[in-house]
Amino acid sequence: MTEPPGSATAPVSESVQRRRTSLLWGSTAAVGFALVWLVVGLGWSPVLELDRATGQWPQETTAQHEWLRHLTLGVSYAFDLIPMTLYTIVTAVLLYMRNHVRAAAWTVIVMLTTSVLTTVVKQVVRRDRPEWDEPLHRLSSYSFPSGHASAIAAAASVAAVLAWMLVRRRNLRRLVVAVAVAVAVVVAADRVFLGVHHLSDVVAGWLLGVAVASFAVALLDPIPRPSAPRVEAMPAVFPSSRQLAVVLNPAKVDDPDAFRAMVEAMAAEAGWEQTTWYETTVQDPGVSQAHAAAVGGADLVITCGGDGTVRTVCEELAGTGIPIGIVPAGTGNLLARNLELPLYLRAAVDVALTGQDRAIDMVSVSGDAMEDSTFLVMAGMGFDAAIMEGVNEDIKSKVGWLAYVLSALKSLMFPAVRVEISVDGAEPTKHRARTIVIGNVGSLQAGMPLIPDAEIDDGELDVVLLNPRRFLSWLPLAVRVLSRNKRTDETITRMRGRTVRVVASGDSPRQLDGDLIEPGKELYAECIPGRLLVRVPRDKERSRLRQRVTGGA
Incomplete structure (x- = not known):
């Protein structure tokens, strides 16, 4: 999602601009709906003749082709009241589970209000x-x-707003909106081809759905509100000028200038006095x-980019005591997912500015033909690394994490x-084994819970070896992993310790x-226990600590 540029008062200006735009769309659609209602109610003959003319050929065409009749009936049933209600509930539940509570409530309100108003106007x-x-x-x-x-129309509007809010990739956002509009056109045309609605009925329905969704954005903005006005500032051990540094990978955001404006506005609202920018x-x-940010006296460093950018910045700032706010903008976002950080850019920036510091482990790693390095999530050898090696970057840029799925399918029988x-x-x-993973966390690519007992701050590493004998052996193996089955055998071997040495018989990815x-x-x-300070959501950190204390008791 891109954010419009602005000054320190941009949150207010942006909110006002979004409200004005939504009101303009809503007002235009509402006026159009009122005009259609008026001419239909007055029985204006040109509209009635147009309805008859535009409805006769589609209805007769459907009547002449049995397959078309079945198709139009199928579309009708697929988007009837009960299915649409189920779609709405599923969407709201998924949003709620991803902690987008406002968006979930907004979605339900839009769809419910549209249904009620439609029923009232019909009567x-x-x-x-x-x-x-x-x-x-x-x-x-x-x-x-x-x-x-x-x-x-209301559902398509909801899809467009949620895509604008949650989908970072511009091409994918456009695809979601295009598909939503295409479905709306098909459903509307279906009513005319089935002969159960006039063209003016369909146009009025479209205008009503768009009007409700637009007014709902203006009155009940689904964009998460920043936490700064609602939480106390993090206590400082020493007096500070509250300097913020941001390390940005500009290739990972659609509009770097807009991202800068958003961060600076939110930082000003959260009480940060100065923001210094560094681009990779x-x-x-x-x-x-990251080195310049530390030497420059930053009290907090925000890094925005993919896993590579995050790991590089964290490696440089490890042991400095400077907290790091992570704004995930890559494809995998492995560390962010394991820390339960939001993937929506604005929400991630909010956590980085107002969250709670958590000390996490870092892992030093060495080996033949490589420089000494570190990792935060995992190191892999074999099939696991072959997936990364086989990812097509062009496909990855278009479909995101699905590129890893395609690569995994091609590499399933890695020797x-x-x-x-x-x-x-x-x-x-x-x-x-076909793959060896040394993990510092529990979930790996695509959220797979490969090491369900792993904690990023327990001071230990978890080793998992996978060795499916045949191609079809991957299926029961996947079931065991996804169900968090901890049983070990020759197919899955698990180990745990502070240090791990792996020596293979030959070179491997x-x-x-x-x-x-x-x-x-x-x-x-x-x-290396507690080597790094990262910002995490306050409520989730309190819940995690409470569960750990309760479990220990």
């Missing part, structure tokens, strides 16, 4: 359904306005930028390798936090 106008010599489908309810058209480059993915693993310096054990490194035979990982 007021009492327009009869079109009459045909050979009716295809009989309905006893009134005709004006079309309930299917108003509901699908292909040659320098964040090392010098097993013989490895020796030593945990905490013990005698190495011999294994055969390797990755750190989703970034490929040189293939090699060895990985040595050591957990």
